Amino acid sequence: MTRPILDVRNLSTHFTTRRGTIKAVDDVSFAVGQREIVGLVGESGSGKSITGFSILGLVDPPxxxxxxxxxxxxxxxxxxxxxxxxxIRGKRIAMIFQDPMMTLNPVLSIGTQMIETIQAHETVSRAEARARSRDTLGLVGIPSPEERLDAYPHQxxxxxxxxxxxxxxxxHRPDLIIADEPTTALDVTIxxxxxxxxKRLAQEFGMALIWISHDLGVVAALADRIMVMYAGRIVEAGPVDGVLARPAHPYTSGLLNAVxxxxxxxxxxxxxPGMAPSPLDRPSGCSFRDRCARATAVCAAExxxxxxxxxxxxxxxxxAGRAA
Structure with a gap:
């Protein structure tokens, strides 16, 4: 891996509720190299999105x-x-959310939203910001970008x-983009x-990318490395080809065998089999042991x-072998 642009060390993010403390992210460590694409996968509720929000400082009380x-x-x-x-947020680290209609303002034109994004971090004229917005829309494959700047999200x-x-x-050509399942609601062609x-834009601009997803096929096509998350912890990580061809953790094998x-x-x-444990009542030791065919008494320890x-x-x- 190249020199890390991001180095997360022993990250824990908790939510305090009336019923107790939820350890949404529990002692997570990983690094992302410059220009590297890393896939973060796991079931819903495993802590993937909260990890991304924690990096950007977007975790709200409680x-x-x-x-x-x-x-x-x-x-x-x-x-x-x-x-x-x-x-830093938006300029050097950017995030792409799962549902764009939840992040785009429905009463402002696309051009207005893009221009304001540029002017929030840079002192440039509105004409210059509009030209950059137009060019960036063209980069991502939107036809007639000059005209589409005046359109609204619902169009x-x-x-x-x-x-x-x-x-x-x-x-802003950020150093790192965190993408939180941005293609989940789209058909396979789109x-x-x-x-x-x-992938083309990340290579062209030299950006690192964390791609959060539950879709192993998407991560296999996109990422250099993969991290598998379960119950708030990363349980396996490595080069995407090696992990998917020879998974070490039974949970990774289970994900592959369900494809x-x-x-x-x-x-x-x-x-x-079974369901992920409640974040308020996780078992001691290995959190996956109640669903694992290989579990033994030793798995009661961490x-x-x-x-x-x-x-x-x-x-x-x-x-020791391949997934089915």
């Missing part, structure tokens, strides 16, 4: 970052005052709205087009992080 460090270009973001964090299709959201994230554009393309035609899928070459995992009984 949530809080309880401990850890988030080193961006060597600077701990958790030590920065709100004003300094706002200067775009779902795929085009997502392209607008990507364009807004690209306006999804493929957007994945191609994202329809991995099962012979006419055969039933093999879903992971598994340590094991490392071999460029792979790491948390499991007492790692798989």
């Amino acid at each position: 949530g809080r970052v309880a401990s850890g460090q988030i080193l961006f270009d060597g600077q701990n973001l958790l030590d920065l005052p709100s004003r300094s964090m706002r200067q 775009f299709s779902g795929g085009m709205r997502q392209r607008v959201a990507i364009a807004i994230a690209l306006l 999804q493929s087009q957007i994945l191609f554009e994202i 329809p393309a991995a099962v012979p035609r006419g055969q039933p899928l093999r879903p992971i 598994p340590a992080l094991e490392q071999a070459a460029d792979r790491e995992w948390r499991c007492f009984h790692p798989h």
